[in-house]
Structure formats: C-alpha cells, structure tokens
C-alpha cells in the first residue's frame with residue numbers, strides 16, 4: 001500500500017519528538033516518580049513498628065546486612081513493639097513470619113493453643129536426614145509417643161546416677177587438660193574443650209560408647225567431625241533457597257551432608273548391632289545404664305522381639321546427642337566468658353564451694369590427678385543441689401546467652417494471639433529468648449547487667465516464670481534435659497573454678513555465630529592460672 005506523504009511526515013516528526021525529546025523527559029519523570037515514592041514509602045515506614053519492609057523483598061536487605069549480628073538486630077526491632085512481622089523474599093517464605101517477646105503470646109503458642117503450633121513441615125523437612133523421625137523432627141502422635149518413652153527414661157534415678165558418674169569423670173578429664181595448659185601458661189580454646197567434653201558424655205550416656213574426643217592429644221574424631229558438619233549443613237538449609245536443588249544434584253554442601261550422615265549411620269548402626277547381640281548373648285549380666293541399652297530393653301516384647309527397629313533407635317540416640325551436646329557446651333562457654341569478665345562472681349562461686357569442700361574453697365598449690373579426684377568425689381547430686389549461687393549464675397548466663405536464641409513454630413490454622421496479632425495459617429510464628437532475656441519490661445532497668453543475685457531470695461534460688469525465662473522452652477514440649485544440663489554444668493563449673501582463674505586472651509574477639517545454637521564464632525581463647533587476687537571489671541555486657 002502506498003503511504004500518504006503527509007502521514008509519513010507526521011509520523012517521522014512524532015517519532016523524532018518522542019525519541020529525541022520526550023524519551024528523556026519520560027525517563028526523568030519515571031525516576032523522579034520512583035524516588036518520590038521511595039521517599040514517601042520510607043517516611044511511612046518510619047512510623048511502622050518493627051523492621052522496615054519493602055514490596056517483594058520485605059526486609060531481606062536489612063536481614064542480609066545484619067546477618068552477623070542478627071540477634072541484636074532483632075532486639076532493636078523490639079524497641080517499640082512486643083510483636084512484629086518479618087517479611088522476606090517470597091522464594092524463601094511466602095508469608096511474613098511473626099516474632100514475639102510477649103510472655104502472654106509465648107504461653108499461648110507453647111501451651112494454651114499448643115496443638116495449633118507444631119514445628120511444621122518447613123522445619124521438619126530440613127532436618128529430616130540428620131534427625132530422621134526422632135523427637136526433634138516430628139509432630140503429632142509420633143512426637144507424643146517418643147516424648148512418653150523418653151520422659152520415662154529421663155526421669156529414672158538410674159539414668160541420673162549414671163549421668164552423675166559420667167559428668168564427674170569427664171569434667172575431671174577437662175580439668176587435667178587445663179592443668180597441663182596452665183603449667184606452660186599456654187592459651188587454649190575452652191569452647192572447643194567443652195564441645196569435646198559434652199560429645200564424650202552424651203555418647204557415653206546415649207550409646208555407652210567412648211568417643212575419646214577429650215583424650216590428652218585432643219584428636220580429630222571422624223564421628224565428631226561429621227556430627228559437627230551435619231549439624232551445620234542441616235541448619236544452613238533454613239537460609240538457603242537452593243538447598244533442594246543442590247540435594248537433587250548431589251553437589252556442594254548437600255553432597256557433604258550425605259557423606260557425613262553415612263559416616264554417622266555406619267558408626268551408629270554398628271553400635272546398635274553389637275549391643276543387640278551382646279544383650280541377647282549375656283542375659284545374666286548386669287544391665288547397662290546407657291540409653292541405647294535401656295531403650296532396647298524397654299522396647300523388647302515378651303517374645304524377645306524388639307519393638308523398635310535399628311533405624312528407630314538410631315534416630316532416638318542421635319536426637320539425644322544433638323539435644324544435649326551443643327546446648328550444654330555453649331552455655332558453659334558463655335558462662336566461663338562471664339567469669340573472665342566478672343571475677344567477683346567467680347569468687348562468690350568459689351566461696352560457695354566451701355559448703356561442699358568443708359575446707360577452704362579455693363585450691364592452692366599444685367593441681368594433680370589426686371587433688372582433682374579428691375575434690376570431684378565431693379561433687380554429688382546432693383551437694384551440687386546446694387549450690388544456689390552457682391545455679392543462679394548459670395541461669396543468668398542463659399538469660400543473656402540462651403543456647404537456642406530463636407524458636408519457631410508453624411500455625412496449623414488461622415489464629416489470633418492474646419495481644420490481638422492475626423496469625424495466618426502456615427505462618428512461621430516464633431518467640432525470641434535472646435531478646436526476651438534483655439527486655440527492660442521483663443527484667444527491669446538493669447536487664448543488660450550480668451547479675452546472678454536477681455535469681456536469689458535469702459540466698460535461695462528462685463525460678464522465674466517459665467514463659468518469661470524461655471531458654472528451655474516451656475509447655476508440653478519443654479526441654480527434657482534441663483536438670484541433667486544443670487547437673488553437668490554445675491559439676492564442670494565447680495571443678496574448673498576450684499582450681500583455676502580464667503583470663504581471656506587480650507584482643508580475642510567475642511561474638512556469636514548466627515546459627516540455631518548460640519556458639520562463640522571464634523571460640524573462647526583463655527589462659528588458666530592458679531587462683532590469685534581477683535580484680536573486678538565493669539559489670540555490664542558492653
């Protein structure tokens with residue numbers, strides 16, 4: 001078709017105008033509009049309580065920028081509200097999460113409407129390889145049944161007595177290693193030693209097996225290494241939107257996870273197999289006290305057939321290891337860090353030990369195997385129970401440095417929390433022990449000060465309300481190892497502080513690593529010295 005000359009001219013003129021002059025104007029208008037909207041949105045956000053949010057990406061940028069100090073960033077978000085929404089990119093989580101520090105909400109989630117707040121699919125799926133169908137990664141009737149069997153075993157006096165012996169033995173080994181370092185004034189990582197000790201003790205109590213992580217040469221134990229790596233990689237999945245793809249392709253850290261799980265499974269199934277055979281062969285031998293033997297024994301029906309498969313037993317014992325190992329070790333590490341900052345508190349603990357030692361509490365002179373053993377024999381379940389100040393100092397540590405700093409559930413149905421917050425079905429709904437432990441409205445103006453005295457009345461330990469001090473969770477899923485953890489921590493703290501004053505290596509950085517368990521990112525590098533004159537340092541966290 002022939003075109004009209006006039007039209008052609010007009011068309012070219014318009015396109016010329018748009019292309020040469022209107023284009024930049026439109027672009028400038030668009031940028032101007034966007035910047036104005038950004039400014040307006042930013043202003044509107046200033047009045048929003050909790051973290052600032054942006055369309056599509058939510059608070060992702062702020063989270064990424066603050067990742068290394070996530071718990072303190074969360075604490076800042078609670079400065080003007082007790083509950084907030086936290087949105088991330090839809091690929092990570094399609095619904096905003098809800099976080100609260102309000103004890104009424106915490107009680108509602110953990111107890112009053114417990115059935116509406118299971119751990120949920122997202123949580124359990126990520127931990128499946130490591131935890132299997134163990135207590136940490138199941139909900140509903142599977143959880144109920146395991147809780148029933150585990151609580152029965154955990155409350156037995158026999159297990160408590162066995163644990164006391166094991167805790168004493170390994171805390172003494174730890175002190176012997178400290179004595180070696182002290183004799184040459186050598187620096188060492190006390191967090192690493194605590195981790196070794198608690199893996200040895202949980203393995204001994206769980207499997208009845210010696211892992212020798214705390215033997216004098218401090219060796220690398222393959223099971224221990226794989227256990228650490230598998231823990232880290234499983235929890236890393238919570239922040240990695242590509243983990244399923246990596247698992248499918250069997251690449252990167254997902255491949256590593258698979259290899260680690262295999263090493264742990266081979267070891268565990270081997271122990272289970274041997275134990276079953278031994279128990280079947282030596283029926284007239286005294287019963288072994290470790291959990292594995294007790295589970296096999298408990299769950300064998302009258303015809304001698306085990307009700308639990310090897311896989312069930314593997315899951316139960318590995319869950320026990322994960323539950324008790326890192327939590328206790330990191331709490332002890334933060335406690336010892338507090339002792340380096342507050343020698344006056346360490347001194348009071350040592351004074352209290354005189355109630356146990358019936359002699360001057362602080363050991364002077366050479367630290368030998370004999371002196372360690374002699375003192376350790378005085379530390380029994382009963383005598384440790386009398387150490388109220390030590391108990392308070394450990395609780396105070398957990399208030400400020402809870403081993404599990406953030407806890408989350410998944411709403412099964414739409415709901416409304418006691419403070420009026422609407423919860424949409426499927427929302428991640430969590431509470432934050434790290435922030436709760438530092439809130440002035442809960443602990444008073446001195447919330448940031450390490451002060452064991454706040455737990456004492458007339459010298460006796462006073463527990464705080466469970467939904468205010470939430471380090472062990474509360475309600476039907478409360479920690480089953482709380483008493484056992486205090487027992488081990490008191491045993492270890494009493495033995496270490498009796499013989500040594502700890503000093504932080506000057507310049508050693510103290511910071512947590514953002515993980516499911518609040519460990520010290522760079523460890524706890526200290527020197528141990530014979531107790532000497534003690535100087536107080538400022539009694540604050542900063």
Ligand code: HEM
Nearest residue numbers: 323324327328331403404471472473477479480481484485
């Ligand atoms: C200072 C040490 C400890 C702290 C702070 C602690 C804290 C916790 C927390 C916060 C939970 C809830 C976790 C969740 O559901 O996501 C929990 C659960 C649990 N803890 Fe502990 N724990 C400690 C030591 C131990 C020890 C030594 C054991 C074993 C002897 C243990 C056994 C368990 C078990 C079996 C559960 C699962 C309860 C359930 O789901 O019904 N914990 N613990």
